[in-house]
Amino acid sequence: MKLGIVVVYLVSKTDEKMLDIHLDQIAKNTRENYTIYANVNMIIPKYIKKFENNSNIKICKSDDYIGPADGLRATYELSFYAEKLIKNAIEDGVSHIIVMHPDSFPIKVGWENILDKMLSDSIIMVSKFPEMSACIFFNRSFYFKYNPKLISTKIEMESPMYNQFLKDLGALYLIEPGMGYAYEIYKQKLKWKYLNRSNKGEDHYHFGSVFEDLIFHLGATSHGHRGFYNYKEKLRIPRIKKIVGKMFTPVIKEKIKTSILQSFIRPEIKTHQNYHSIVKERLYADPDGYIKFLRSGLRN
Numbered sequence: 001m002k003l004g005i006v007v008v009y010l011v012s013k014t015d016e017k018m019l020d021i022h023l024d025q026i027a028k029n030t031r032e033n034y035t036i037y038a039n040v041n042m043i044i045p046k047y048i049k050k051f052e053n054n055s056n057i058k059i060c061k062s063d064d065y066i067g068p069a070d071g072l073r074a075t076y077e078l079s080f081y082a083e084k085l086i087k088n089a090i091e092d093g094v095s096h097i098i099v100m101h102p103d104s105f106p107i108k109v110g111w112e113n114i115l116d117k118m119l120s121d122s123i124i125m126v127s128k129f130p131e132m133s134a135c136i137f138f139n140r141s142f143y144f145k146y147n148p149k150l151i152s153t154k155i156e157m158e159s160p161m162y163n164q165f166l167k168d169l170g171a172l173y174l175i176e177p178g179m180g181y182a183y184e185i186y187k188q189k190l191k192w193k194y195l196n197r198s199n200k201g202e203d204h205y206h207f208g209s210v211f212e213d214l215i216f217h218l219g220a221t222s223h224g225h226r227g228f229y230n231y232k233e234k235l236r237i238p239r240i241k242k243i244v245g246k247m248f249t250p251v252i253k254e255k256i257k258t259s260i261l262q263s264f265i266r267p268e269i270k271t272h273q274n275y276h277s278i279v280k281e282r283l284y285a286d287p288d289g290y291i292k293f294l295r296s297g298l299r300n
Contacts, residue, residue: 005100130171
């Protein structure tokens with residue numbers, strides 16, 4: 001196996017520890033030959049220097065994403081950069097690719113081979129849901145055969161088949177990087193493996209999640225408000241944004257976003273902020289010990 005790990009790095013000045021843990025856990029748990037394909041458009045020079053000193057990282061610079069500053073900007077921005085990284089990895093001859101976030105990483109030695117064994121002639125991708133881009137694993141034959149896109153085109157998303165795909169997925173109005181891959185699989189009447197949350201210990205039902213005892217994802221580390229839509233909210237909010245977008249000017253929409261959406265629709269956001277800080281602090285204080293707790297339920 002020649003593995004390409006694709007990561008769009010969006011890491012704040014205060015989260016250098018997160019970056020170090022991410023890189024350390026990849027190095028400790030990956031046994032196959034690997035290269036991290038790193039987009040660095042959105043991080044500070046200090047972190048780029050860190051990458052330059054790591055022989056397993058290939059820095060991939062890109063033109064900046066140019067798109068509307070709306071509620072979906074971050075989604076399309078991540079996809080824009082990740083698509084370029086995937087192409088770079090394929091051109092380098094990787095046999096397998098995994099797309100990850102800066103706050104997601106493997107936690108079990110040999111994880112890449114375990115994920116590979118989940119693939120078959122009919123199951124051609126492994127991922128989590130709904131935040132798929134924290135872990136999307138596939139091989140180069142899937143990429144070459146179907147030429148999938150992380151987000152489907154607007155024409156595809158307006159089609160009856162795509163609407164049925166969302167209904168079957170239980171995710172009406174949701175737009176996430178990786179759903180374009182899932183839709184291509186749906187069109188081809190194939191399948192993808194859904195990674196289940198497997199925490200035996202937790203401090204929050206979302207922040208600090210472990211999937212199939214293989215992949216860790218802190219969650220929402222790049223979000224300024226450190227909020228999290230629970231599953232039903234995750235599927236409902238895009239519909240609300242779509243309705244609001246048709247009714248109001250950009251200035252009014254921004255006021256609605258910062259007041260009504262945060263305080264009325266999501267009154268629990270302050271609690272989530274506190275829990276995110278707790279989980280992050282415990283991870284930073286003792287990465288291996290905290291990961292062990294999440295996997296086993298036993299605190300040191």
